[in-house]
């Protein structure tokens with residue numbers, strides 16, 4: 514029987530009924546002091562927990578007044594800018610080292626790092642025939658769904674899948690961190706072959722290489738990449754690894770972990786959250802939005818013409834008509850997102866190497882104009898600036914990463930943050946997360962079927 518994928522008039526009518534009967538008067542949120550999106554009217558998140566893993570700063574106290582400032586991000590108390598400078602200046606890859614920091618709470622010594630890299634390598638294998646029996650079967654056009662399916666299926670191969678004792682969860686997390694690059698890239702290769710009709714490449718990871726190098730190696734038919742490309746991808750991974758407990762997918766991790774469920778179910782839920790275009794899916798939207806912009810704006814250096822396009826975006830007249838300029842704004846950051854700033858210093862160099870200077874100029878122009886345009890049209894109390902996804906999609910496209918893999922790359926990095934938060938939740942909070950919803954529907958009498 515064929516899969517029923519048509520929206521019939523009957524379904525449309527029922528949806529209208531659902532929508533008509535599900536309208537909530539927005540003024541009630543104010544009346545009952547309900548924090549929409551778990552944020553107060555100033556955009557500050559409701560305090561839902563405590564964490565040691567990372568900290569985001571976007572305000573400072575000036576004479577007792579909370580004032581927006583340049584964004585800062587700390588992993589385990591250390592400024593991410595210092596962390597990235599550290600491994601970049603010493604010319605080593607950072608992903609594995611920062612994974613150690615986020616999971617275990619302190620920077621590794623050289624010996625600890627070497628042991629940890631070895632441990633990750635030993636975890637870097639999938640169950641026998643998993644690629645053939647799971648990844649290659651029924652490929653989907655969305656790699657995030659493919660990734661979730663692989664994660665959920667790994668449950669069946671794990672004899673201790675439901676054991677949530679700390680060492681077992683740590684083992685599962687380390688395994689997932691180690692295999693996410695393979696699951697993502699192989700999922701893409703299956704799609705590229707079976708759905709797009711291209712040649713199929715399944716390259717094994719090279720145990721001597723870092724995560725970033727292996728991603729490029731497994732992805733490219735000739736397995737070749739430059740050191741600069743690997744360095745940029747490694748930096749992108751580090752900048753996407755962790756972002757506090759309140760971001761949508763990490764909060765999902767806390768919520769689902771608190772119910773006592775298994776690691777695979779938890780990570781699949783986090784993946785579902787990350788896929789959303791307001792969260793990790795934004796990097797795909799940014800690239801597609803720029804492609805649309807390039808089609809509709811004739812002179813990419815003309816500030817007025819670009820401004821008009823940006824206004825059309827906000828007026829829901831351009832691109833996906835959602836009223837958003839993707840890659841701009843952040844729930845917490847205001848004046849700047851430090852991750853975007855760190856990234857940007859490398860983007861120009863990469864754009865030069867790849868002959869994409871014209872694109873880079875357009876990105877820079879949008880970065881300059883969009884905050885002004887948004888400020889003119891929306892209620893801004895804290896400022897809007899380019900977020901990490903503004904440049905990440907552009908960088909990935911210059912690394913020849915297919916669009917389909919943009920969000921899985923985010924997931925390959927953020928699985929580290931999710932793992933650290935899952936451990937933190939299990940170690941500290943033996944309490945199911947269960948907030949309240951106020952029911953605002955008036956009581957109604959039951960009417961028997963033949964009297965309706």
Ligand SMILES: CC(C)(COP(=O)(O)OP(=O)(O)OC[C@H]1O[C@@H](n2cnc3c(N)ncnc32)[C@H](O)[C@@H]1OP(=O)(O)O)[C@@H](O)C(=O)NCCC(=O)NCCS
Pocket residue numbers: 556790791792795827836837838839840841842843844845887891892893894895896897900901902
């Ligand atoms: C991330 C995001 C959801 C945060 O939204 P937020 O928490 O409401 O942010 P703010 O409180 O600073 O927003 C203030 C106002 O500016 C609007 N705004 C913020 N960023 C915007 C954007 N990129 N495009 C259009 N409007 C935006 C908000 O909708 C809000 O308007 P409103 O008061 O009329 O509802 C939002 O900036 C967004 O959707 N950005 C585009 C998607 C994106 O790049 N996501 C990746 C985040 S890393």
